[in-house]
Amino acid sequence: MSLIEVSKITKNYGKKQVLRDITFSAEAGECIGIVGANGCGKSTLLKILSGAHKPDGGSISYNNENPLARSSVFSRYVGYVPQENPLFDNLTVLDNLRLWYCDSSHNLKDDIRNGIIAEFGIDRYLKSIVRTLSGGMKKRLSIACSIAKNPEILILDEPGASLDIVCKEDIKRYMKKYVADGGSIIIASHEESELSVCSRMFLMDNGILINLAPGTALSSLMGRIAGKDDNND
Amino acid sequence: MIKKHLLFAFFQIKSTFRAVPRLILCTAVFAAAVIVIGLCGNELLSDSQDRTVNINVAAVIPEGDTSVALGFQVISSMDSLKSMCRFIAMDHDEAISALRDGKISAIIEIPENFVDDLMYGKNTPATITIPENAGMETLIFRSMISAGAKSLASSESGIYAVSDLLEYYGYHDYVTASQDELYDFYMKYAFNRMYFYDGETVSATGQTSSAGYYICSGIILLLLLCSMVTIDRFSNRPPAVMESLKTGGISKTYVRLCEYIGVVLMFFVLFTAILIICSHTAASEYITLNAGVILSLLLVTASVIAFVMFLCCIGDCGLVSTMLVFLTGAFMLYAGGRIVPGSYLPEIIEKTGNVLPAKSWCTLIESAFYRTPDINAALICAAYAVLFLGAGILVTVIKGRDR
Numbered sequence: 261m262s263l264i265e266v267s268k269i270t271k272n273y274g275k276k277q278v279l280r281d282i283t284f285s286a287e288a289g290e291c292i293g294i295v296g297a298n299g300c301g302k303s304t305l306l307k308i309l310s311g312a313h314k315p316d317g318g319s320i321s322y323n324n325e326n327p328l329a330r331s332s333v334f335s336r337y338v339g340y341v342p343q344e345n346p347l348f349d350n351l352t353v354l355d356n357l358r359l360w361y362c363d364s365s366h367n368l369k370d371d372i373r374n375g376i377i378a379e380f381g382i383d384r385y386l387k388s389i390v391r392t393l394s395g396g397m398k399k400r401l402s403i404a405c406s407i408a409k410n411p412e413i414l415i416l417d418e419p420g421a422s423l424d425i426v427c428k429e430d431i432k433r434y435m436k437k438y439v440a441d442g443g444s445i446i447i448a449s450h451e452e453s454e455l456s457v458c459s460r461m462f463l464m465d466n467g468i469l470i471n472l473a474p475g476t477a478l479s480s481l482m483g484r485i486a487g488k489d490d491n492n493d
Numbered sequence: 494m495i496k497k498h499l500l501f502a503f504f505q506i507k508s509t510f511r512a513v514p515r516l517i518l519c520t521a522v523f524a525a526a527v528i529v530i531g532l533c534g535n536e537l538l539s540d541s542q543d544r545t546v547n548i549n550v551a552a553v554i555p556e557g558d559t560s561v562a563l564g565f566q567v568i569s570s571m572d573s574l575k576s577m578c579r580f581i582a583m584d585h586d587e588a589i590s591a592l593r594d595g596k597i598s599a600i601i602e603i604p605e606n607f608v609d610d611l612m613y614g615k616n617t618p619a620t621i622t623i624p625e626n627a628g629m630e631t632l633i634f635r636s637m638i639s640a641g642a643k644s645l646a647s648s649e650s651g652i653y654a655v656s657d658l659l660e661y662y663g664y665h666d667y668v669t670a671s672q673d674e675l676y677d678f679y680m681k682y683a684f685n686r687m688y689f690y691d692g693e694t695v696s697a698t699g700q701t702s703s704a705g706y707y708i709c710s711g712i713i714l715l716l717l718l719c720s721m722v723t724i725d726r727f728s729n730r731p732p733a734v735m736e737s738l739k740t741g742g743i744s745k746t747y748v749r750l751c752e753y754i755g756v757v758l759m760f761f762v763l764f765t766a767i768l769i770i771c772s773h774t775a776a777s778e779y780i781t782l783n784a785g786v787i788l789s790l791l792l793v794t795a796s797v798i799a800f801v802m803f804l805c806c807i808g809d810c811g812l813v814s815t816m817l818v819f820l821t822g823a824f825m826l827y828a829g830g831r832i833v834p835g836s837y838l839p840e841i842i843e844k845t846g847n848v849l850p851a852k853s854w855c856t857l858i859e860s861a862f863y864r865t866p867d868i869n870a871a872l873i874c875a876a877y878a879v880l881f882l883g884a885g886i887l888v889t890v891i892k893g894r895d896r
Contacts, residue, residue, distance in 0.1 A: 312736035335742045346737035350508045359504060360741065363497045406737075 263288045263412060263444055264309075269318035271304055278304050280467040282318065286460075288412065291435065291445040293455045295472075296464030302448035303343060305464070306417050309446060310340035322413065339406035343417040345398050346405075349391040353382060353401060356390060360408040368408075376404050380430060396427035403434065414438055416447040420454050432457060501743055502751045509726060509755030516722055516763060523718040527711040530832060548634050551588035552580045553602040560608040577637065592624055598631040599623045648679045705779050709859040710831035713851060716760065716794065717822035720801040723756050724814050727805035727885075735893075745893050749886050753802055761794045780862065789861035789871065793854045796874040799881035800850060806888040825851035850877045 262285040269282040278301045286292050294302050307313040309320065311327060311334030320327055327333035347356050357377065361368040371377045372386070380400040385393060393401070399419060407414060416435075420428040428451065435445055435457045448464075449455055461472040554561045562582075569580050580601075583591065588600045600622040610617040621638060623631045652675045656668050729735075730748070738748060765787065772780045801818050808814035826832050828846030835843045846852055853873040860867035 307736060310736070311740045332742065334740055338740060340737065340740050342733040342736055344731055344733035346731075346733040348504065348508065348734065350511060351504055355504050355507070359497065359500055362500050 262286060263290075263323055264446075265319075265321035266309070267319045267321075269305070269308060269315045269320070271301070271308065271313070271316050278467055279308075279315070282469045284462065284469060284471075286444050286446070288444055289439055289442050290460065291439050291447065291458045293458030293461040294446065294448045294464055294469070295450065295455065295461065296448075300464045301467050302464050303417050305469075306340070306415050306446065306448055307342075309413075310334060310338050310415050312340065312342075335409070337411055338413045338415055339409065339411035340415045341399075341402050341406045341417065341419055343421065346402055347390045347398060349389070351390060352386065353388055353390060353393070354386040356401060356405060357382075357386075357408070360405040364409040366408060366410055371404075376407065376434070379434070380404060396423045399423055399427060400430065403431065407438075412443055414443055414445045416445065416449070416454075418449055418451075419447070420449065420451045428453060497741065498743065498747065501738075501747070502754065505748075505751035506755040506758055509723075509752075509759050512723060512726070513759060513763065516719060516759070519722045520715065520719050520763070520767075523715055524711075527714050527718070530711075530714070532707075548578050548599075548631075549597045550578055550580050550634060551583045551591055551597045551600045553585050553588050553600060554582060555603060555605045555607070558603070558605075558608070561603050564608070578634065589622075592622065595624075599634050651675065652679070702779075705863055706834075706859070708779050709855055709862060710826060712764070712790075712858055713793070713797070713831065713854050714822070714826055716764065716797045717801070717818065717826075719760070720756075720798060721815050721818050723759070724801070724805050724811075724818070726752055726756050727802050727814075728811070729809065729892075745889055746886050749802075749806075749889050750882075753798060753882060753885075756802075757791075757795050757798045760798060761791050764790060764794065785866045786861045789857050789866050792871055792874045792878070793857055796850060796854060796878040796881070799878045799885065803881040803885040803888070806885040806892075822851070825849040826855075829855060831855050850874075853877065 264284075264286040266285065267283050269279055270277065271279040282305060284292070294305070296302050304313065308315045311331055314328070322333055322337040325333045325337075327337070348359075357368055357372075361371075366375070368377075372383050377383050380403070382397065382401055382404055385397060390398065390401070403416075403419070414435075416431075419431050423431075432453055435447070435454070439445060439457065439459075445457070447454060447458065455461065463470045463472055552565050554565065565580055565582070569578075581597065583600075585602065588597065588602075591597045592600055600620075602620040602622065604617055604619065607617055607619065623635060652672055655671055655675060659665070659668050659671060727749075735745065735748070739745075768780055768782055768786070768790070771777070772782050804817040804821065805814045808817050823832075825846070828838070828842050829835070829849055829852040830838060830843065830846060831851065835846065838846070850873075853870045856867055857870035857874050860870060
């Protein structure tokens with residue numbers, strides 16, 4: 261049985277069908293990449309997989325458990341890093357971390373000393389108010405918060421968008437480590453370097469998920485990705 | 494999971510209290526505005542206590558008729574008339590001219606031999622002239638004349654009845670004496686109304702002094718105005734934050750509830766601090782603190798903030814919500830008789846104000862300060878708090894169903 265089983269997921273916004281019979285599966289330790297034009301439904305799919313949105317039809321199974329029937333399954337299995345900043349801007353970095361670490365088996369102090377928090381360099385900003393941080397540091401903090409509960413699945417929605425190269429490299433390095441430790445990643449991205457970590461890739465086109473052949477270069481998909489920016493993600 | 498919920502609530506309250514410095518600044522500004530409104534209202538009430546209706550009436554008396562002149566002097570000194578009417582002796586032409594110029598409201602013209610005719614039982618009418626388009630003063634004067642004539646007729650009939658009775662039983666010698674006695678009684682009562690009426694002071698502010706009345710209204714107005722500063726606390730959070738909370742098991746309803754509790758606690762602490770300071774300064778005459786006042790303040794704060802939160806949920810915060818809070822707040826206080834006392838308002842406005850929440854907010858605070866907390870008002874405040882909180886959460890949930 262696969263860690264992730266997604267079957268015939270559909271989603272409509274009004275009369276517009278955004279997702280059509282999305283079906284795929286992923287094993288533990290796999291990194292799945294999803295590419296596609298802006299507004300093609302990538303973010304919607306990731307939100308459904310993380311439990312933020314509900315699908316109109318279809319089923320999801322995590323390790324043979326049905327999260328659509330019991331929402332606690334989502335929070336147990338999934339760490340979700342949305343495209344925008346999901347943090348509490350008027351709280352400190354430490355308060356944000358404490359909120360997400362409070363029901364985790366991970367020890368926050370240990371992670372600050374030599375875990376992900378130290379690795380991302382967040383430990384230097386613990387007392388800072390989140391809104392004063394740079395975009396890159398906010399993204400690092402978002403990832404740190406999302407994996408506080410040590411989830412088996414990490415869902416990343418364009419994590420490198422508008423970040424500097426150092427931050428992108430940090431995220432890429434962490435993704436490799438996460439997969440190597442047996443976690444699964446589902447990432448939507450336009451970044452070649454982030455997608456290089458993926459073991460499998462899909463193209464989201466007009467609400468349909470198309471399996472791409474191994475080694476497909478992003479540049480070869482330009483024609484199918486371009487010109488669909490209707491901002492429906 | 495419970496630990497996460499509690500921690501989230503704590504962080505909400507903590508982040509709300511970060512707004513306290515900004516709130517104190519705004520409170521100072523709004524407090525100045527509220528004090529100005531209070532002073533204006535107080536001035537209005539003080540002024541109205543001295544306000545009297547003054548009607549100038551021309552008295553055209555036959556030249557050399559000392560009896561009639563004396564009669565007018567007596568009438569002018571009657572309590573019931575002197576507070577409203579001023580009789581000015583004029584000749585006929587002067588009086589007509591003054592009436593045309595609007596300097597007087599009516600003319601009473603006494604004919605020649607009026608007193609003699611009266612003494613011999615001949616009914617010689619006096620002429621009263623009022624302008625065609627009579628103003629309020631003229632109408633009042635006409636009513637007074639009518640009431641006076643009826644009163645006089647009643648007195649006269651009483652006197653004649655006694656005379657007839659004495660005649661009937663053969664006490665002819667007593668008739669004149671009894672008439673004199675009865676005239677004396679009548680004049681005594683007519684001169685001094687206190688024989689008929691007990692003195693009773695009626696205040697537009699009820700049992701509360703004007704200052705206390707406006708302090709209570711001011712607290713509610715200040716609470717409403719200051720709450721506009723915290724409208725952003727009830728603004729919709731970015732979708733990413735809400736999605737992240739949802740995946741973490743924290744619902745929108747719980748988020749709203751925590752925001753509400755945070756703002757209520759912040760205002761409660763702030764206003765309690767202000768009242769403690771006031772109770773130790775010059776305002777101590779009007780502000781005393783006890784458990785009843787503290788509990789009432791908490792209840793009123795909870796109710797006011799629930800109302801503000803509800804409007805924020807409807808208006809999606811921002812300018813629309815600010816305007817809604819300001820306009821509805823101002824109207825409720827006005828209609829509830831807290832800016833201008835209810836007795837000065839049109840009946841329909843006053844009736845509307847009685848069922849709006851501001852009435853019970855003010856009543857509870859006022860009763861807590863100056864008597865014992867009004868249990869009815871407390872229950873209504875609690876009901877409004879629950880109602881507005883529930884409605885606000887419902888609106889949030891309905892709006893969140895978009896996707």
